[in-house]
Amino acid sequence: MSGGGSASPSRSGAAPLPSDRKREALAAGSPIQPIIKDVGEIYSRLLDHRPVIQGEIRYFVKEFEEKRGLRELRVLENLKNTIFETNEHVLPKCEQAMHDNLNEAFKRLQAANDMIHRLQEREHEERKLQADKLMAREEKRIAHWEEFMKEQQNKQAEVDEEHRKAVERLKEQYSEMEKELAKYVSF
Secondary structure (H helix, E strand, C coil): CCCCCCCCCCCCCCCCCHHHHHHHHHHHCCCCHHHHHHHHHHHHHHCCCHHHHHHHHHHHHHHHHHHHHHHHHHHHHHHHHHHHHHHHHHHHHHHHHHHHHHHHHHHHHHHHHHHHHHHHHHHHHHHHHHHHHHHHHHHHHHHHHHHHHHHHHHHHHHHHHHHHHHHHHHHHHHHHHHHHHHHHHCC
16 A cells, blocks of 8 residues: 555555445545545555565665675685685695605505514514424423433432442341340350
8 A cells, every 4th residue: 555546445456355346436426535545545654564664675685685695706706716726736736745655655564564574584483493492402301301310210229229238237237246245145
C-alpha cells in the first residue's frame, strides 16, 4: 500500500475479493470515498513499513555484497597466487630436495645395514670361536678330571696298600711284643 490505489487497507497489490468489490462499488459513489482514501494513506505511511524495510534490505544486501565481494575476491586472488607459486616453484623444489635427501638417506641406510651385517657375521664367528674354545676347554677339563680321578684312585690304592702293610707290620710287631711280654709274665 503505497498511498494510492486500493481502498482495502489489509491488501497490498492483490486482486480484491468479490465482497471487497461490492464494498468499493457502494463506497464509490458516496462521500466516504475521500475519507477511506485518506485512511489508507495514513495506514500505509504510519503502519505499513514494508516499502521502507524492503529498501533498507536492498541497501544492506548491496553494501554487504560489494564490500564482502571485494574482500573475498582479494582473498581468492591471493589464494590463487599462493597455490600457483606453490605448484610452480615450491612443490618442484620440495620434490627435488626430498628425492635427493631420500636417495642420500637410502644410501646411508644401506651402508649402515651392510656394516651391521658384517658386525653380526664377525660376532657370530667370535661366538663360534668362543664356543669351540669353551668346548675344547671343557673336553680338556673332563680329560684332566678323569686323569685326576684315576690318579686319586691309584694313590688311594697305594695308600690302602701301605696302610694294609702297616697294619700287618703293626700286628706282627704287637704279636711279637705279646710273645715277649708273655715270656716276661711267666716269670
